[in-house]
Amino acid sequence: MPVLELEAKGVVKRYGALLANDHVDLAVERGEIHAVMGENGAGKSTLMSILYGLQQPDEGRILLRGAEAHFRSALDAIAAGMGMVHQAFKLFNSLSVWENIVYAREPKSGPFIDRRAARRRVADLARRHRLAVDPDASVGALSVGVRQRIEILKALYREATILILDEPTAVLTPQERDGLFDVMRHLAAEGRTILFVTHKLHEVMAITDRVTVLRDGRVVERLQTKETSPREIIRAMTGRSVSLSVEKGPAQVGAPLLEAIDLTVGRGAKPAVDKASLAVRAGEIVGLAGVAGNGQSELVEALVGLRIADSGGVRVAGKDVTEAGVAERRAAGIAYVPEDRALVGSALAASAADNLAMGFQRAPPVARGFLIDPAATAARARALIAKFGVKIESERAAVGSLSGGNLQKVVVARELAHEAPVLIAEQPTRGLDVGATEFIHRQLIAERDKGRAVLLISAELSEILALSDRILVMYEGRILADMPQAEANEETLGLLMAGRTQAAAA
Ligand SMILES: Nc1ncnc2c1ncn2[C@@H]1O[C@H](COP(=O)(O)OP(=O)(O)OP(=O)(O)O)[C@@H](O)[C@H]1O
Ligand SMILES: [Mg+2]
Structure with a gap:
């Protein structure tokens, strides 16, 4: 018989007139990976924060291993063996990795923090769970994927047996996501219990045992992953079927509206952006693919005016804006959906x-x-x-x-x-549910068909392939490839993103 590790019974949470959780019953078995799915605003994060003691339910009970739990705060939940990685991380950027992990639970030697013991414990823990981190690195300088590993290590250091992960994959590269899944599988095999919130159906199918679906704050479905399908989950979440493919006609391409000419950001032997040139024309969507950290963010910042390039130029609708700031470029015709909303x-x-x-x-x-x-x-x-x-x-x-x-x-x-004539969209569907993603995709194509020039930056190769007319690949600050969408697929893009040349990848 499976053992019930964590239960919510009749949980209600109101914000004024809004019922964020409406008599939610959730049962999570020990050692399982349990997905919680639902449209944006369905009440997933609210439920997670109640389970973790961050918020009090207006009605209902939480049971931990069969006994009623009364969490007055997250500290109570942590003491009871719960850990949570939030949708937005909560680390101290100025502290080192080990200091963040042992924070408030430092091993002591007399009245002092035993730094050697702390560092050793962190290193041991990281090795045991195959979560590679450098204990002495400063957190502020680390990538999102590594910061997430630190959040997980922090929970494991506090001996969490139940882990709540709220959209942990939204900000990860595909490689980082695969690494996280290995860790999740290994933690579940050790008997830990994982609650996993995500909007990505293929992830649910790949890694979870069961799925609870919320709609408008209510549980509408409980499914065994092995016995369900993406289609059935979408229907439960939305009450309709959503098309996962995007329809679009051929592009009617006009004059170049956004141009970068030999743009360089940063100095020295390895600038963040290294003589990148691109042109996005009226009526086309150009996708910019690349493993995070290869200069895409810096390139975008130099295009929208958040940074001034060290050399090279930028033109918007034929006008030179190389020296212009954000407001001036906006006036010249750039709309921008930033990654960090x-x-x-x-x-x-x-x-x-x-x-x-x-x-x-x-x-x-x-x-x-x-x-x-x-x-x-x-x-x-x-x-x-x-x-x-x-x-x-x-x-x-x-x-x-x-x-x-x-x-x-x-x-x-x-x-x-x-x-504006130019739209730069960075991760435009990050964190969106399937229906909202479909809607935004259709909007982007409609904007293209109105004659706008759209530059799309996305970590999702499937999104780049579905929407783009032309695809650029960025690697180590340079634009390695420029190809029509019809010549690209996930495999060739993957090779280019790893630094192969276009001829070698073809
Ligand atoms: N502090 C708050 N004050 C008022 N309303 C809130 C508050 N927190 C959440 N809500 C509302 O409760 C509802 C559920 O929000 P919640 O964050 O749980 O959704 P979610 O399922 O996590 O959505 P998403 O997929 O977009 O993250 C939303 O309508 C939200 O606006
Ligand atoms: Mg949420």
Whole structure:
């Protein structure tokens, strides 16, 4: 008989009139990998934070190994053997890896921290769980994948037997994701229990034992992974079927609207971007593929004006903007969906209406003469919220309380509404559910067909292949390949991303 490790019984959580969790029953068996799925705003993160003691349920109970648990805070949950890796990480950037892991549980030698023992324990733990990290590295300088390993090690150091992973794969490269899956399998084989939140169906099929599906805060389905299919899960989440393939006609290509000429960012022998040239023409989607950390982010920052390139030039709609800042380039015709929507993309304390109006303050309908027109601003926001299916109480609500995916929709909606000739979309569907992803894909193609030049940067090769007309591959700061979509597939792109030349990969 399987042993029940963790249960939620009749859990209710309200935010004002909104029922984020509506009498949720969840049963998780010891040693299983249990997926929690549902559309953006379905209540997954809310449920996870209640299980982890970060929030108190309004009604209902949590049972741990059959006994009722009363977590007043995450500290109680940690003491009971729970660990959580959040949708947004919570590490101290100025501390080293080992300091972060042992934080608040340091081994002591008298009144002092026993640094040698701490470092040794961290190194042993990392070796045992095959989570490669350098204990002395400073966390601020590490990649997202490594930071996530540190979060997991931190939970294991505190002897967690239940791990909650809220969208851990959204920010990982495919290689990092495979590494995480190895670790998850190994932890489950040791008898640990894993709750796994993700929007990616192939991940659920690949690694989980069972799936609980939430819709509008309620459990609508409990499935055995072996006995279900992506189609059945989508139907449970959305109540409809969603097409996973993208339909598009041939591109009607015009003049180049976004050009980089020998763009170099950084100095020395290995600049982050090394003489990169590209052109995106009206009416086409150009996909930029590459393993994270090969200069894509720096290239985008140099295109949108967040950084000034060390040499080379940028042209937008024929105008030289090499020396221009962000606002000037925006005025010249760049719309930009940034990768980091919480830090760069939005003002979390401000309302959805204000966030959607940002960058539009000087033109109708938001502005009337020199003044902002509040009624028109609100009406415009309501229309965008409806069009993009943002789950929010009203346009006056602050975006900081939105679920991860719904915040992403606000940023994408604002940038698509900016009818600029150039759209740079960085990870535009990160954190979005399948239905919202399908919708954004169709919107990107519609923008292309209106004659915009779209540069798409995505960690998902399937997304690059589905949307792009032309594909560029970036490796060590250089653009290694430029090919029509029809000549590309996951395999050749994978080889190019690993630094093979186009001739060798063909
Ligand atoms: N602190 C809060 N105040 C008000 N509403 C909130 C708060 N936290 C969450 N909500 C609302 O509760 C609902 C569920 O949010 P939750 O974050 O649990 O969704 P989710 O399933 O994790 O979505 P996603 O896939 O986008 O991450 C959403 O409508 C969200 O706006
Ligand atoms: Mg969430």
